[in-house]
Amino acid sequence: TESFPQVTDRSSAEHERGQMRTKVYQLYRTVMMPEIFYPTAFIFILNATPSTGSAWFYFYSSKPPLGLGFTAEFLGTINVVGSVFNLAGVIFFQAFLKRVAFRPILIWGTIVSTVLGLSQLILVFHWNRAYGIPDWFFCLGESAIQSVVGWVATMPIIVMASRLCPDGMEGTMYALIMSVNNLGGIVGSQVGAVLCTYLGVSATNLDKFWLLVFISNASSILPLLLIGWVPAGDPQLAEKLGEDEEERS
Numbered sequence: 001t002e003s004f005p006q007v008t009d010r011s012s013a014e015h016e017r018g019q020m021r022t023k024v025y026q027l028y029r030t031v032m033m034p035e036i037f038y039p040t041a042f043i044f045i046l047n048a049t050p051s052t053g054s055a056w057f058y059f060y061s062s063k064p065p066l067g068l069g070f071t072a073e074f075l076g077t078i079n080v081v082g083s084v085f086n087l088a089g090v091i092f093f094q095a096f097l098k099r100v101a102f103r104p105i106l107i108w109g110t111i112v113s114t115v116l117g118l119s120q121l122i123l124v125f126h127w128n129r130a131y132g133i134p135d136w137f138f139c140l141g142e143s144a145i146q147s148v149v150g151w152v153a154t155m156p157i158i159v160m161a162s163r164l165c166p167d168g169m170e171g172t173m174y175a176l177i178m179s180v181n182n183l184g185g186i187v188g189s190q191v192g193a194v195l196c197t198y199l200g201v202s203a204t205n206l207d208k209f210w211l212l213v214f215i216s217n218a219s220s221i222l223p224l225l226l227i228g229w230v231p232a233g234d235p236q237l238a239e240k241l242g243e244d245e246e247e248r249s
Helices: 001-032 034-047 055-061 071-098 102-118 120-124 135-163 170-199 209-229 235-246
Strands: none
Touching: 001 034, 001 170, 034 135, 034 170, 034 209, 055 071, 055 209, 071 135, 102 135, 102 170, 102 209, 120 135, 120 209, 135 170, 170 209
């Protein structure tokens, strides 16, 4: 009488493992569909370009002439301004760009972000002072504009991630795509850290900080070479992918 529950439990466990293998296989097959694989790969590559990371903190907080000598309070103010204008970027996208195709927004958003990023060299070389623009004012203005443009360029990725989710796997696929997005950001941070070490940029040495800023921002435009991996428009891909999945099964 004691062996019957054990057999039942073993059978139930095998059934659950079988279901898990089936779901994993279905997820793998779905991810490998060209309609999903290539846009997801583009999202990863777009975020995997090197970032300056903590090097900006060194430049902001170090005392002149090494850095700008900003206080912790002002650095917090920069973050607050950036957060407020992040919301402004989302509102702007929702109001004016939500019906625009993915590619134009990603192309122009990336180009404008790259140009704005390269404009940070003005601050690094203190060229703004020649025109009477204080460092603190330039930083706040740059943070505000970059935040708006950054989120306008980010929103298509979030929308595209939701469009790529086939019926019945919405939650799993969205989580997977956004995890790939976050993984790209982690890779970009690590590449930036390696580049920072290679250039010798540290809290006490900012001689080649300008080169780090240039490389990090200039390289962010390179993923546009693969813009063909992104859907040309905003098709309701969920319905299409659901039909394709039914045909394959």
